[in-house]
Amino acid sequence: MSTFLFKIFIKDYENTRNPMVREKYGTLAGYVGIVSNMLLCTVKVIIGFLTNSIAIVADGINNLTDASSSLITLIGFKLAAKPEDEGHPFGHARIEYLTGLLISAIIIILGFQLLKTSFNKALHPETSQFSYITIIVLIVAIGIKIWQSRFYMAAGKKIDSVTLSATGADSRNDVISTSAVLLSVLINKVTGYQLDGIMGCLVAAFILWSGIKLIGETSSPLLGEAPPPELVNEILAGAESHEGVIGTHDLMVHSYGPGRTFASIHIEVDAERDIMESHDMIDNIERELSQQLNIHLTVHMDPVKLNDPLTEQLRSVLDKAIEPLEGVYGIHDLRLVSGPTHTNIIFDAVCSSTCKMKESEIQAIINKKIKEINPSYYVSITFDKTYAKP
Structure with a gap:
C-alpha cells in the first residue's frame, strides 16, 4: 500500500x-x-x-x-x-x-x-x-x-x-x-x-x-555523529581503485542535513610522477565520487617520496613501534627535515576515537624508538582520528 x-x-x-x-x-x-x-x-x-x-x-x-x-x-x-x-x-x-x-x-x-x-x-x-x-x-x-x-x-x-x-x-x-x-x-x-x-x-x-x-x-x-560505515567504505574504495593512488588518509565527512554531505580526503601520489597527470587523476576522483555518492568531495594531493632508504627504514621502525599500541592504527605523511644539530621526523599518527592512551604517552614511546636509531632525531606527531579501523 x-x-x-x-x-x-x-x-x-x-x-x-x-x-x-x-x-x-x-x-x-x-x-x-x-x-x-x-x-x-x-x-x-x-x-x-x-x-x-x-x-x-x-x-x-x-x-x-x-x-x-x-x-x-x-x-x-x-x-x-x-x-x-x-x-x-x-x-x-x-x-x-x-x-x-x-x-x-x-x-x-x-x-x-x-x-x-x-x-x-x-x-x-x-x-x-x-x-x-x-x-x-x-x-x-x-x-x-x-x-x-x-x-x-x-x-x-x-x-x-x-x-x-x-x-x-x-x-x-x-x-x-x-x-x-x-x-x-x-x-x-x-x-x-x-x-x-x-x-x-x-x-x-x-x-x-x-x-x-x-x-x-x-x-x-x-x-555531529559519525558517518555511515557504508559511505566511508565507498569513498575509500572508490579513491583507492584508481591507478596511481598509493594510499589515502584524513577522510573527514560532515553532514549539513539529508542530501547535504561534504567530505574531504588526502590521497598519496608518487612525488616523481608528472604533477599535471596526478592533478588530473585527483580531479577525476573528485568528480566521479561526488556524482556516484551524491556528496561534495574535496581531495588533497600528498606527494610521497618513494624508494628513499632512510625514509623506508624509519617507516619500518615506526610501524613496529605502534603495532602493540591499542587504538593506534598507522602513520602517514612521513617526512624528514634536517638541520645542523638535529633532524625532525614529522608524520601523522592515526588513532581510533576509543584509544585509551594519552597522546603524550604515544609520543614518548615512539620518540624512544626513534632515538635508538639516532639521538639527534626528534619526533613531531600530529594525531588524527579515524571513523573505523582501516
Missing part, C-alpha cells in the same frame, strides 16, 4: 537522492497524517464524551497532537528544501533534524499530560458506559494506526529521514495506547473493574520512554 501511494503521488519516487523527490515524500507523509489523525481525533473525542471514558478522550487528543506533528513535518520538509543563501551557504536541510526533535518533544509533553490525567482517574475512578460502537471505533483506529506506522517507517527508510522515523514511532505508540484503552473497556465489561486510569498511566509511561529515546536519536545528527 505504501509503495502504491509513493508511485501515485511522487514522480520518479525511486530517485530518493533528489532533493525534490525527498521533499515530496515529506509532503505526502504530512498530508496523510493530517487527514487521518484529524478524522480519528473527531470520532474518538465524541465517543469518549458519550461513554464518559477519559482514556478514549485522551487517545483522541493524542491524535490531535499527531495531526499537529504531521503539520510540523509538512512545514519542516518545505523549509529544509530551501536552497542555500548568503547566511546559510550549505542550505537548510538540517531543519529536518530540528523537526524530528520538535516532534520528539511533543511526544514527551503528551506523555506527561496523559500521565497526570490518568493518575487522577486512577485515584478517582468513574463508571464508564460500555458500547459496541466504541469497540468497533477502537479496533478501526488501531488498524489505521498500524498502517500509519508502517507507512511512515517505509517513507523514512526510503529517504533516510529521522523525522519520519520519529513520526512512525509515534504512530506505533498510538497503537499501543489505543490497544490498552480497548483492553480496559473489555475488562470493565467482563469483570466490572475500572482500569481506565491504570491503563492510561501505563501507556503514558511508555510514551515518555519512547519520547526520551527519540530525543537522543533525532539530536544525534545535530551533534
Whole structure:
C-alpha cells in the first residue's frame, strides 16, 4: 500500500537522492497524517464524551497532537528544501533534524499530560458506559494506526529521514495506547473493574520512554555523529581503485542535513610522477565520487617520496613501534627535515576515537624508538582520528 501511494503521488519516487523527490515524500507523509489523525481525533473525542471514558478522550487528543506533528513535518520538509543563501551557504536541510526533535518533544509533553490525567482517574475512578460502537471505533483506529506506522517507517527508510522515523514511532505508540484503552473497556465489561486510569498511566509511561529515546536519536545528527560505515567504505574504495593512488588518509565527512554531505580526503601520489597527470587523476576522483555518492568531495594531493632508504627504514621502525599500541592504527605523511644539530621526523599518527592512551604517552614511546636509531632525531606527531579501523 505504501509503495502504491509513493508511485501515485511522487514522480520518479525511486530517485530518493533528489532533493525534490525527498521533499515530496515529506509532503505526502504530512498530508496523510493530517487527514487521518484529524478524522480519528473527531470520532474518538465524541465517543469518549458519550461513554464518559477519559482514556478514549485522551487517545483522541493524542491524535490531535499527531495531526499537529504531521503539520510540523509538512512545514519542516518545505523549509529544509530551501536552497542555500548568503547566511546559510550549505542550505537548510538540517531543519529536518530540528523537526524530528520538535516532534520528539511533543511526544514527551503528551506523555506527561496523559500521565497526570490518568493518575487522577486512577485515584478517582468513574463508571464508564460500555458500547459496541466504541469497540468497533477502537479496533478501526488501531488498524489505521498500524498502517500509519508502517507507512511512515517505509517513507523514512526510503529517504533516510529521522523525522519520519520519529513520526512512525509515534504512530506505533498510538497503537499501543489505543490497544490498552480497548483492553480496559473489555475488562470493565467482563469483570466490572475500572482500569481506565491504570491503563492510561501505563501507556503514558511508555510514551515518555519512547519520547526520551527519540530525543537522543533525532539530536544525534545535530551533534555531529559519525558517518555511515557504508559511505566511508565507498569513498575509500572508490579513491583507492584508481591507478596511481598509493594510499589515502584524513577522510573527514560532515553532514549539513539529508542530501547535504561534504567530505574531504588526502590521497598519496608518487612525488616523481608528472604533477599535471596526478592533478588530473585527483580531479577525476573528485568528480566521479561526488556524482556516484551524491556528496561534495574535496581531495588533497600528498606527494610521497618513494624508494628513499632512510625514509623506508624509519617507516619500518615506526610501524613496529605502534603495532602493540591499542587504538593506534598507522602513520602517514612521513617526512624528514634536517638541520645542523638535529633532524625532525614529522608524520601523522592515526588513532581510533576509543584509544585509551594519552597522546603524550604515544609520543614518548615512539620518540624512544626513534632515538635508538639516532639521538639527534626528534619526533613531531600530529594525531588524527579515524571513523573505523582501516
